[in-house]
Amino acid sequence: MKKVLLFIALLFFFGRLGQAQSLTVEYNIGHGSYQMSDMEDFLNKMELPVSNAQVTDNFPGYVTQDTRVGLEWSRHHAGVLFNYMNTAGKKGITDYSGSCNFELRNKGYKLGAFYRFRLVKEEISIFTFEPYIQLSTGVVLNKVHEANRLFIESVPTAGYLQEGHFSSKNFFVEPAFGIKFGLCRHVALNVNIAYEWDAVKQNLKSRYSDFKMDWSGYRAQAGLIFYLNLKK
16 A cells, blocks of 8 residues: 555656646446356365255356546556456355355455556547556455355254355456546546456465465456546
């Protein structure tokens, strides 16, 4: 967090020196696929006190949300980012006599910095077309909610609910290719595709086993960029 705050301070320092042309705020929404192989193995091997338990959710890809604040000058664009990801895994069985389920809900909060380099800028009528390459890097703060439930219809008091909360950190690198479509002086449409690689994954310890969360996978997103022009 201290590095992120320092980076923000440096951005605004250079902005004050007159280098920056625009302050940008953007919001993107998209879809991510997640590797999670370590957690998938753990879930498949998890033993429950019932027969015929099956994996019904196996950490599928899900919606991602991304917010960025930056400064843009010449062909360069740099700033800080905050991204939210989530997915879940579930194993169990439910029927007329009751239910038995083991569930893991994973949340990832990405904090970091990004740099974009504009390849070219083409003007089409009042619009602009700006393809770019981008590199993002930083930390993922992992949060896991673990729930082990047993409910027996005929003997409710024999059931139980065991819960746990665990955390760890990953460090990621994410190259991307995108295009900005300038709609007017203050707003642009942004689309990009990327691949996140969690280069360092911290071990996470639950009450049943140790495993690592791996958010590595493809990303696709679209959103809007809002510009506050610092120079006339």
